[in-house]
Amino acid sequence: MILDKFKLDGKIALVTGASAGLGAAIAIALAEAGASVVCHGNSRSPETTVSAIQKNGGKAASVVGDLSQKDAPQAIFNEAVRQFDRVDILVNNAGTIRRAPAVDYSEDDWATVLEVNLSSVFRLSQAAGRQMIENGGGKIINIASLLSFQGGINVPAYAASKGGVAQLTKALANEWAKFNVNVNAIAPGYMRTDNTAALQSDENRNRQILERIPAGRWGETEDLAGAAVFLASAASDYLNGHVLVVDGGWLAR
Numbered sequence: 001m002i003l004d005k006f007k008l009d010g011k012i013a014l015v016t017g018a019s020a021g022l023g024a025a026i027a028i029a030l031a032e033a034g035a036s037v038v039c040h041g042n043s044r045s046p047e048t049t050v051s052a053i054q055k056n057g058g059k060a061a062s063v064v065g066d067l068s069q070k071d072a073p074q075a076i077f078n079e080a081v082r083q084f085d086r087v088d089i090l091v092n093n094a095g096t097i098r099r100a101p102a103v104d105y106s107e108d109d110w111a112t113v114l115e116v117n118l119s120s121v122f123r124l125s126q127a128a129g130r131q132m133i134e135n136g137g138g139k140i141i142n143i144a145s146l147l148s149f150q151g152g153i154n155v156p157a158y159a160a161s162k163g164g165v166a167q168l169t170k171a172l173a174n175e176w177a178k179f180n181v182n183v184n185a186i187a188p189g190y191m192r193t194d195n196t197a198a199l200q201s202d203e204n205r206n207r208q209i210l211e212r213i214p215a216g217r218w219g220e221t222e223d224l225a226g227a228a229v230f231l232a233s234a235a236s237d238y239l240n241g242h243v244l245v246v247d248g249g250w251l252a253r
Helices: 002-006 021-032 047-055 072-084 107-135 156-179 194-201 203-212 221-232
Strands: 012-015 036-041 060-064 089-092 138-143 181-188 243-246
Touching: 012 021, 012 072, 021 036, 021 047, 021 089, 021 221, 036 047, 036 072, 047 060, 060 072, 072 107, 089 107, 089 221, 107 138, 107 156, 107 181, 138 156, 138 221, 156 181, 181 221, 194 203, 221 243
Parallel strands: 012 036, 012 089, 036 060, 089 138, 138 181, 181 243
Antiparallel strands: none
């Protein structure tokens, strides 16, 4: 049965940035599909997401770590393995954004955004990839962005990091597809999250954004649930190095 391919029963997932927003929605969706989920948080505890999963009858655990620190990815991965023995599905969702004109952009902001959004994605993927290759397969899902394709304004580090995420996704897929490790990405459009709060509250910018989205609305965090479950499941076993855009049609206009 084709629907059976979407089930994640017996799988172990690690979702970074799962305290709220997109990461929480993805973690909950994976749990609803049958996976046990390790929910990562940094400045905000992931316990709310863990509790939501457990109240629904799922299995979940929490891990905390600052992905701007180089040693954090390996420590986070090790803790996930300690809790559930292995990781079958890795979702690199955690990210940060710092806004400023390029001429004024600070070295600290540049370094932090690149470390969290790109370098930690590589380090976590490397740790997971080693184990997945040894175990005969796995799924890695990176969260890219519309700015993997477009340049944005006043977010040079974010645009550079998300462009890098798209290319890293393809590079890892080229190496690991033969080991049954599927590496793909989701590029969300304009989603109603804390990261876009400034845009939502700007009446003029909010209007401009909505006018371009064919769907006529901001994306909700739940709009990524189906894409995440698909890429985490056996239904996507022949999908490699793809960046799946979930944007209400933004790029098509």
